[in-house]
Amino acid sequence: MLRYSFRRILSLGLSLLVASAVIFSVVELVPGDPASFMLGTGAQPETIAALREQMGLDQPLPLRYANWLGALLQGDFGQSFTYKAPISELIGDRLQVSLALAVLALLLAVAIALPVGVYAAARRGQAGDAAVMGGTQLGIALPNFWFAMLLVLLFAVKLRWLPAGGFPGWSDPLAGLKALILPAVALALPQAAILARVLRSALIETQGQDYIRTARAKGLSAGQVLRRHALRNALIPVLTIMGMQFSFLLAGAIIIENVFYLPGLGRLIFQAINQRDLIVVQSAVLVLVAAVITVTFIVDLAYALVDPRLRRR
Amino acid sequence: MRPGTILGALLAGLAVLAAAVSFLWTPYDVTQMAIADKLMPPNAGHWLGTDHFGRDILSMIMVGARVSIAVALVAVGIGMGLGVPLGLIAAARRGSWLEETIMRGNDLIFAFPSLVIAILITAIFGPSAVNAIIAIGIFNIPVFARVTRGGALPLWTLDYIRAAEVSGKGAALISLQYILPNIANLLIVQGTIQFSLGILAEAGLSYVGLGAQPPTPSWGRMLAEAQTMVTLAPHVAIIPGLCILLTVLGLNLLGDGLRDALDPRLKVMR
Numbered sequence: 273m274l275r276y277s278f279r280r281i282l283s284l285g286l287s288l289l290v291a292s293a294v295i296f297s298v299v300e301l302v303p304g305d306p307a308s309f310m311l312g313t314g315a316q317p318e319t320i321a322a323l324r325e326q327m328g329l330d331q332p333l334p335l336r337y338a339n340w341l342g343a344l345l346q347g348d349f350g351q352s353f354t355y356k357a358p359i360s361e362l363i364g365d366r367l368q369v370s371l372a373l374a375v376l377a378l379l380l381a382v383a384i385a386l387p388v389g390v391y392a393a394a395r396r397g398q399a400g401d402a403a404v405m406g407g408t409q410l411g412i413a414l415p416n417f418w419f420a421m422l423l424v425l426l427f428a429v430k431l432r433w434l435p436a437g438g439f440p441g442w443s444d445p446l447a448g449l450k451a452l453i454l455p456a457v458a459l460a461l462p463q464a465a466i467l468a469r470v471l472r473s474a475l476i477e478t479q480g481q482d483y484i485r486t487a488r489a490k491g492l493s494a495g496q497v498l499r500r501h502a503l504r505n506a507l508i509p510v511l512t513i514m515g516m517q518f519s520f521l522l523a524g525a526i527i528i529e530n531v532f533y534l535p536g537l538g539r540l541i542f543q544a545i546n547q548r549d550l551i552v553v554q555s556a557v558l559v560l561v562a563a564v565i566t567v568t569f570i571v572d573l574a575y576a577l578v579d580p581r582l583r584r585r
Numbered sequence: 586m587r588p589g590t591i592l593g594a595l596l597a598g599l600a601v602l603a604a605a606v607s608f609l610w611t612p613y614d615v616t617q618m619a620i621a622d623k624l625m626p627p628n629a630g631h632w633l634g635t636d637h638f639g640r641d642i643l644s645m646i647m648v649g650a651r652v653s654i655a656v657a658l659v660a661v662g663i664g665m666g667l668g669v670p671l672g673l674i675a676a677a678r679r680g681s682w683l684e685e686t687i688m689r690g691n692d693l694i695f696a697f698p699s700l701v702i703a704i705l706i707t708a709i710f711g712p713s714a715v716n717a718i719i720a721i722g723i724f725n726i727p728v729f730a731r732v733t734r735g736g737a738l739p740l741w742t743l744d745y746i747r748a749a750e751v752s753g754k755g756a757a758l759i760s761l762q763y764i765l766p767n768i769a770n771l772l773i774v775q776g777t778i779q780f781s782l783g784i785l786a787e788a789g790l791s792y793v794g795l796g797a798q799p800p801t802p803s804w805g806r807m808l809a810e811a812q813t814m815v816t817l818a819p820h821v822a823i824i825p826g827l828c829i830l831l832t833v834l835g836l837n838l839l840g841d842g843l844r845d846a847l848d849p850r851l852k853v854m855r
Contacts, residue, residue, distance in 0.1 A: 287692070294693075299709070301709060302709050410830070413781070413785075413831075413833035413834035413837055415789070415808075415829045415833075417792055417808070418822075418825075418826030421808070421812060424815070425819065425822075429816050523700065523701050524698065526793075541705075553708075557701055557702075561696060561698065564697070
């Protein structure tokens, strides 16, 4: 396990390094000079020169990358020139919304998928299973931003139960939570559909195993076997998918955050792109990618911890 | 064939048909505005109603289908065109540094949040359908590379491939002549899945204004424009979303059906 962890940590570090290089160079690909791109056509030459100096554009590319990376490692993400604030602060603020939204959406997805997947597996081949499978097909095909609009129409406009958008902050936790319910549901439903399908097929796959037959032979009912033995083993693939989904929810909320005007990390990136604030774009995208890579790493480790067979790869 | 597969083929076929017919004929000109007729609910003159400029929604949906399908199709083409050769090379040179490099490169692309990068690409190079295609296409490459390698690896251990090797055929020739035809079914199924994901991605990008630009109608942008009018005229928001949903659903059902039809072993497992 130690050797496996060491190898995985090494590859984690390498992935993060390459990812940072890719993000750094993608932003360098901006047509023309980054400073004039950021300031637009109407900018004064002196302003452009000042920004060029602040960004260190007069230095060679590898040196600039090294400096950027060095500062990042010390927690210095640079200064946003549109928000006039340290980027680390901006990202920290936005993460409070994005992380909460991703966690809430994932919890919801699991809460829906678990009973639905177990139900479908238990009624495999029957009408109930067919209905669930049809429903999950619909869920997977659902464009989440459109679903979000329909939710707003029903729960915010017609019924007036929940806010249609915006975020009041966490000073009033209940109001903050209320603002995140509709976006979380919109994000969660398609993910729940995927999760339920994975759980169902994982459960069905365990049915043919010897230990299931043994459990049945010693007198457990089908339901008891499902809960005590099958579910535990079926959870492994489900956990992997959940890890992937968490990173998707963190990054993929970018459009949903726009529908609900939520000040999350995705919306920060989107606004920064529109305002051509490349320094914010670089750092915020890197934070997202680093989060995705790290979550994948943790899931891999947890996976190996649960299933020793995987360590030998 | 299962009823789901037939339904899927019908839904996907309908979208393709609407796109094809739109080249020859649409009920109205999609750029023609008639403010007096704005936000009309579906009626005899306008089967799906009109939008806030009085444009015919059915005509816009038909032309929008063209954009969705073209973007998704070319993005799948990019993914297959680059991903399949990479996967074949990785399988043919299994165990070498070349395979390692290709697969680690794949992992890296997977680690990037695709939507964020797509938005980054379209923002830097300017919003357009072409840049949307490139952005979506890039993320199709590792998917096809992985499926190709996964399908090809077990084939390389089979006797008839060994026989071909012994008879002096090179790895490239064997990959093209024997491996590729044998994994074609896998690729077709994955192609259908990526095609439907491409339609969803295109809709998302054009919803935030980074896909096809006006006056070309696109389903995603129709939704974005409808957002402020959803209370006045719900049909403006419901119809384009329903089109996306049904097209993607159709493609997914078709993909499932194809997988079962092309790989009979899976039927037993269900």
